[in-house]
Amino acid sequence: MALASFVTIAATAAIAAPFTYVNARFGTVCTFPDEIFTLPQPEPDNGDGQQWLSADGASLICSGILNIDDDTPKGFVAAEKASKEPGYKITYSKTGKDWAVLSGIKGEAIFYERRLFGKDGVIRTVWIDYPPAQQSKYDPLVGAIAGSLKGP
Structure with a gap:
């Protein structure tokens, strides 16, 4: 699976080299x-993950949090769909036994989020957002990046 992600990323963005981030605190x-x-x-003081920015306005976050509320994929998606946050709209969601995916609009950006709900009590997340004008560039990358998310 990881090799397929590398190949997909490399084929989609011919000049792009894959980089693998491993979070020391949660193993994300x-x-x-x-x-x-x-x-x-810079990583936050609590060491829960890291963010990267692109020159054209995109952002990627790879992180983990303790699942102190025993959240589930379906519970997470239901709560996000019920959100009344201005400028936040879910346009796609899907859940599995131990994962959830959301996509939509937040503010002026398109976002894609994948969460893995680990048996170790950690929720691992990859979040990607980008300007709508860059959709043709980032849409092909999102699946491979999100598919590369894993824990120890």
């Missing part, structure tokens, strides 16, 4: 083209 892993997400941001 995700792979993405580091020639696109070139601006790593």
